Amino acid sequence: MIQKECPTLAAAVADVPDGATIMVGGFGTAGLPNELVGALLAQGASGLTVVNNNAGNGESGLAALIAARRVRKVICSFPRQADSHHFDRLYRQGGIELELVPQGNLAERIRAAGAGIGGFFTPTGYGTELARGKETREIDGRKYVLESPIHADYAFIKAERGDRWGNLTYRMTARNFGPVMAMAAKTTVATVHEMVELGELDPEAVVTPGLYVQRVVRIDRVATGGGGFAGAAAPAPATARSAA
């Protein structure tokens, strides 16, 4: 019998070793798996390479992991934000490495890893400093840059509903990087707000088929920062409470 449901956040991240590469889903506050990142902070792994669109916001989640000096390198498209002060400080001190990747190349490099593609030619970034040193090619009159896949040991993603096979659905724009990160990691850990019986998810509506997912943890819903659910507070780290 297949049973991917994992009882606790701590158990879901217990085997992450030092030096692991971890993909962390989310764009803005939507889909940030801060509960899993919080559990990883408590677990203690260090020397990590983190793949995320950003480099942490405020004090919780990835920002807290960076502040605790657990992250050696960030691969992202947009590290600089109004509240990315922990990353900013370490970066200026030379205390953290940054690989800056255009957002679409980031998504496609992750997808390529999951799809078994060894590299691909993309027009994005051609002629810019982010393509410096990379192989280029003209194909049918258009100029392209060779980009490589990004593989990971773990992916942490936030989904909406799941079952014991690991099938997942998402909620609105919280989907963002989840489906491609789930493909690209050796071990994908998803949180869901609702675990359902096998067969309850409409097969036509499953977004991430279970074979991409190794562990599913149910967590309580906390409104994504800024509100939207009854009783939600004003903009705040969405999930600090359950991550703590």
Add this chain to the structure above:
Amino acid sequence: MSGRRWSRDDMARRVGADLADGAVVNLGIGLPTLVANHLPAGREIVLHSENGVIGMGPAPAAGAEDYDLINAGKQPVTLLPGAAFFHHADSFAMMRGGHLDVCVLGAFQVSAGGDLANWHTGAPDAIPAVGGAMDLAIGAKKTWVMMEQVTKSGEHRIVERCTYPLTGVGCVSRIYTDLAVIDVMPAGLVVREIVDGLGLDELQRLTGAPLHPKESSS
């Protein structure tokens, strides 16, 4: 200067007027976002956001924000009937694959050849951040830029060659400024429209590359 300069809303209205019925459009962060408030009545214009949504409606009423439903600027949005969600790789495939009709972007500089610089000033102490700028610049069928004609300190933004780091090469086809609408053509920059009361020679002084008048017959 007032009266001889389009306001930010005027610029947004001017861009909106050029969006055709049925157009699929991505509005970049900053000034281009204003275009959403000035879409011409009677046209169905479909707004795409690279974080994975198409068919966005107006901003939600106060208190109805849901931060799982945001645009690329991380602002809460709403959906129109017909909207759809998709993951990031699909979203950028829509863009890179040429499925969007128009992308409207802000800029620091645009060159006479349509090179775009909008992601980084190159300042040595700046933390570089690119986001989707490079994908947006080269993806849509047409890339339009919205920016002021000159910087606050009066420097040209339309230049022979960009001095800021490039976002994309030869990708811009039209520039909307507070003074003019300028097409980037193979033969150079062609002034399509100019604010009332401003002469072409005055506009030329505020532009760092040669301008050509629109052919009166075209």
